[in-house]
Amino acid sequence: MYLILLGPPGSGKGTQAERLCKQLDLPHVASGDLFRDHLKRETDLGKLARSYIDKGQLVPDDVTIAMVKERLSRSDCRGGTILDGFPRTQAQAEALDLLLQELGQQLTGVLFMAVPDDVLIERLSGRRICRNCQAPYHVLFSPPREAQTCDLCSGELYQRDDDQPETIKARLDVYHKQTAPLIKFYKGANLLHEVDGNIGIDQVTDSLLTIIRSLQP
Ligand code: AMP
Numbered sequence: 001m002y003l004i005l006l007g008p009p010g011s012g013k014g015t016q017a018e019r020l021c022k023q024l025d026l027p028h029v030a031s032g033d034l035f036r037d038h039l040k041r042e043t044d045l046g047k048l049a050r051s052y053i054d055k056g057q058l059v060p061d062d063v064t065i066a067m068v069k070e071r072l073s074r075s076d077c078r079g080g081t082i083l084d085g086f087p088r089t090q091a092q093a094e095a096l097d098l099l100l101q102e103l104g105q106q107l108t109g110v111l112f113m114a115v116p117d118d119v120l121i122e123r124l125s126g127r128r129i130c131r132n133c134q135a136p137y138h139v140l141f142s143p144p145r146e147a148q149t150c151d152l153c154s155g156e157l158y159q160r161d162d163d164q165p166e167t168i169k170a171r172l173d174v175y176h177k178q179t180a181p182l183i184k185f186y187k188g189a190n191l192l193h194e195v196d197g198n199i200g201i202d203q204v205t206d207s208l209l210t211i212i213r214s215l216q217p
Contacts, residue, residue: 001026001080002105003212004087006182007113008175009168010120010127011197012204015136016113017084019205024212027076031086033134034067035059053162056170058088058178065095072099080108088179093186109215110186111208113197117172124168128157142201 001024005013014030021028035053038046045063052059068086071077087093100106115123126139128148132155137144144150148157162171186192195207 001108001212001215002083002100003080003108004083004110004186005085005113006110006179006186006192007197008115008117008120008179009171010124011113011115012123012201013084013113014134015201016204016208017082020208020212021082023205023209024082026079027081028084029068029071029077029081029086030084031064031068031088032084034071038067054167056162056167056174058174061089061091061095064088065092068092069095069099072103080105087182088175090181090185093182107191109193109212110182110191111211112183112186112192112194113204114194115197119198120172121165121168124163124171125165127163128159130155131158132156 003020003026005017005020007013014032017028017030020026035046035049039050039053040046045067048063049059058064064086068083072081083096087096097107123138123141126141128137128139128144129135130137130150130153133150133153135150135152136142137150137157144157149155150157161167183192193211195204195211197204199207
């Protein structure tokens, strides 16, 4: 099963992808996490990506596609994967089609999580992430038991630089201009399935699993 989680920043793609991957035993391929790993290791790609990520802009297609292509070509993705945050542009969507063809695979479905902008801003500005295991929290909606500490691994929680108000606005603009057109693209290909992302986390997971179970691998 090759599934895409499509949605604006803050729609819950990362949270839901983690849950679905556990349930379905699939690897989670999140382009944002791949970039953050490069930033942490201070690779050349990480240095290049930082200048875009810090401004809330998209990293150029050529380097993003090459990075995801390398990840999808690894053996653990042979049985499928859940893509989170990729594709984000038409060029990336077309490159993914080609890549899956090369791998002798095809896209099973695209799950679009719809959430209004005002809710996204509220979610992103209160978001905290574990530095160690990347588990997400929210200062109001899902706070950790102990302040600044991950419930799962006791790692330190931090606020992503790109979750600052100015950058959130830029990311939402970029989403509406560059990524939202993919909704129509995948609708046209009969691959799009929409869920309401503005309900409880467990209910969103249930909706997604119901759709996935109805899809033919
Ligand atoms: P995310 O963790 O998915 O919110 O991604 C964080 C940042 O990484 C984005 O704001 C972009 O700057 C960059 N990024 C992640 N995925 C992509 C992508 N598919 N194409 C271009 N840039 C990306």
